[in-house]
Amino acid sequence: MPRVARQIxxxxxxxxxxxxNGRQLLFEDDEDRRHYIALLENKARSHEVAVLAWCLMDNHVHLLLDDPKNEVSHMMHGLTTAYAQYFNSKTGHVGAVFQGRFTGVPITDDRQLLQAVRYIHENPAKANIAAVDRxxxxxxxxxxxxxxxxxxELILDMVGGPKGFRELFQDERYAYYYVRASRRVADDEALPAARCALEGGQPSDIKALCRGDRDEALRRLRETGLTVKQIERLTGIGKSSITRATAVRNDMTRSQ
Structure with a gap:
């Protein structure tokens, strides 16, 4: 299958x-984690990319990067290649270490930026590994x-310093965030994607809304990438009603 061009x-x-690769462990011990962080720091500096947030889980990594010179692809290629060489040499593992190339989701506004900061740091808590601050x-x-x-500096300026950074993790405005790295939302990710689009609301509640609010909520679900079939399953609203409500926005977009 041809590779999809990365969004800028x-x-x-x-x-x-x-x-x-295949959900295998990326880090077997703290030595591995320290080595990855050292490589990340080196590659980011050499490509003039700023690391705004990071979190290492056992079999995946989250990074928030500021890439003013469009160097993120080169940086990540160098990082994953160097770490894979280290990991294979140390462990005797043969073959790919990472599952394909990295996924990079563009951040479009300040709210999404802060949502991403919170989401990245909350990964261990959501996996029941440790509290965010532990x-x-x-x-x-x-x-x-x-x-x-x-x-x-940037994030601390946005939230008002370390105290505001702590408070970010209690602020409901930044609680719902969904990372869609492909055109299609997987069925097992449909509910969190829907809740993010609805800012924490339950898709099953849409059916009881007045028609205008209901149609707007349905359009938000479609714009998030959910299929009509997925929306029908989550909301209990019929296919024809979903298609009619979401087609209005599509027709307006084409006429502009």
């Missing part, structure tokens, strides 16, 4: 995800105490 972010910000392998503590590899 007008803002220069990207939420980048790398996964182990997990060692993320940039959370760097925001509170300084040091490390993260460029924290």
């Amino acid at each position: 972010a007008d803002s220069g910000f990207y939420h980048v995800t790398c996964r182990g 997990y060692r392998w993320s940039s959370y503590q760097e925001y509170l105490t300084g040091g490390g590899i993260v460029s924290s």
